[in-house]
Amino acid sequence: MKWDVSISTDAEAQRVEDKLIAFDATRVPLTQDKPFIHLNFNVKNEGAIIAGINAYVYGWKILYISRLFVEEKYRHQGLGSHLMQVVTEKAKVLGVDRAHVDTYEWQAKDFYLKHGYEIFATLKDFPRGHVRYYFKKEPL
Numbered sequence: 001m002k003w004d005v006s007i008s009t010d011a012e013a014q015r016v017e018d019k020l021i022a023f024d025a026t027r028v029p030l031t032q033d034k035p036f037i038h039l040n041f042n043v044k045n046e047g048a049i050i051a052g053i054n055a056y057v058y059g060w061k062i063l064y065i066s067r068l069f070v071e072e073k074y075r076h077q078g079l080g081s082h083l084m085q086v087v088t089e090k091a092k093v094l095g096v097d098r099a100h101v102d103t104y105e106w107q108a109k110d111f112y113l114k115h116g117y118e119i120f121a122t123l124k125d126f127p128r129g130h131v132r133y134y135f136k137k138e139p140l
Contacts, residue, residue, distance in 0.1 A: 030059050040055070051083060057094050062096065099140050100135060119135055
């Protein structure tokens with residue numbers, strides 16, 4: 001048998017994603033209608049984005065926070081906390097009761113601890129000399 005390996009188009013990459021979602025659903029049935037529900041919000045000042053959060057609820061009503069950013073001059077004013085609150089409230093309406101997020105030591109480790117998330121794993125030296133922290137929160 002000869003295999004032809006090639007770079008996937010966006011449509012082909014989505015097909016691979018769809019196949020994995022379908023497989024997963026045969027093993028652990030999804031508990032929501034869509035496999036992914038995006039919860040993305042931003043804060044603007046004079047039309048410019050100064051903060052934002054990108055998150056999604058996946059498969060089994062689990063919230064994953066993929067990105068949270070606040071422009072440096074707007075930090076420590078409650079914007080990040082407010083965005084976390086907005087996403088958490090929206091997720092709870094969808095029936096979510098648990099969440100996870102990851103961050104590096106130079107990013108928001110203390111922020112997530114302050115918001116009740118607990119570290120459940122670390123990955124050292126990715127990148128070299130740094131630590132990636134994995135957090136969870138349950139109940140949300």
